[in-house]
Amino acid sequence: GLVNTKELFKKAFEGKYAIPAFNFNNMEQLQAIISACVEERSPVILQVSKGARAYANETLLRYMAQGAVEYAKELGYNIPIVLHLDHGDSFELCKACIESGFSSVMIDGSHLPYEENVALTRKVVEFAHAHDVTVEGELGVLAGVEDEVSAEHHTYTRPEEVEDFVKKTGVDSLAISIGTSHGANKFKPEQCTRNAEGRLVPPPLRFDILEEVEKRIPGFPIVLHGSSSVPQDDVDTINKYGGALKDAIGIPEEDLRHATTSAVCKINIDSDARLAMTAAVRQVFATKPAEFDPRKYLGPARDHMKALYTHKVKNVLGSAGKA
Ligand code: G3H
Ligand code: 13P
Ligand code: ZN
Ligand code: NA
Secondary structure (H helix, E strand, O other): OOOOOHHHHHHHHHHOOOEEEEEOOOHHHHHHHHHHHHHHOOOEEEEEOHHHHHHHOHHHHHHHHHHHHHHHHHHOOOOOEEEEEEEEOOHHHHHHHHHHOOOEEEEOOOOOOHHHHHHHHHHHHHHHHOOOOEEEEEEOEOEEEEOOEEEOOOEOOOHHHHHHHHHHHOOOEEEEOOOOEOOOEOOOHHHOEEOOOOOEEOOOOOHHHHHHHHHHOOOOOEEEOOOOOOOHHHHHHHHHOOOOOOOOEOOOHHHHHHHHOOOEEEEEEOHHHHHHHHHHHHHHHHHOOOOOOHHHHHHHHHHHHHHHHHHHHHHHOOOOOOO
């Protein structure tokens, strides 16, 4: 069955790697995630956002994730699979997911005043722990768009708050804000410098804040949201075949590799898979205009997403071989 994050984070912390948290919205994406992680022997966190629930239906997504446990075995290896609610925004939503079989939830009270975030998170933790479900909380706000909420600037996590927050709420992991953001436009070109090859290099993440956080809650699992790297090959493919992505810039994979050696135990990636899927579909539409069987474009999209997930667990997060 599905597992919670407890053991996975403990091992990830000790082994200095991070568990991948991949969002999913449809069957091809789930197949790509599971087949990549089975082949690489990587544990995986399947994330369902509020938007995903609205798009694909929560019940269907839940049965798909539960089915993925069987699917993994059929593919040849019983990897640990977590079903996690991404950016839960209310006690009621978290409760509904917990009661329906999610093994982990995030309660994102990061937009609330501190004491309200504490109270809401505490309430979710009490309910979740009674059901053996783990909880991710958040301190600090990422810039950019998150569901309906959008923030112009980063509100970096204040290290002086983390110990009190973790103690008062009882959360199992903590998402922090150190300069990542959601989506494919994480930095403006004018914030970046250029390297020798003329590629844009974004400003560094605030690893100093992460280090301060680690000092105050030693051994505690940290989560990085907004960790897509926005591969330029996919952006170029999309634009070559009629797309119009402008100034798409992500987090350098080197920064993510560095993060995995720290207390960061979970790294969230969604946008990179969206780009992979879009690039593959656009390529088929442009190069094989007579195709109209969805399997002929969703199949290549699935293959391309799988290659992305394989690359992430093997070459970036270090979770390959840890299942
Ligand atoms: O937090 C953002 C995730 O990428 C989920 O995005 O709310 O559009 O499904 P979504
Ligand atoms: P990206 O948009 O960088 O993929 O971040 C995903 C995320 O944080 C989901 O919670
Ligand atoms: Zn997120
Ligand atoms: Na780690």
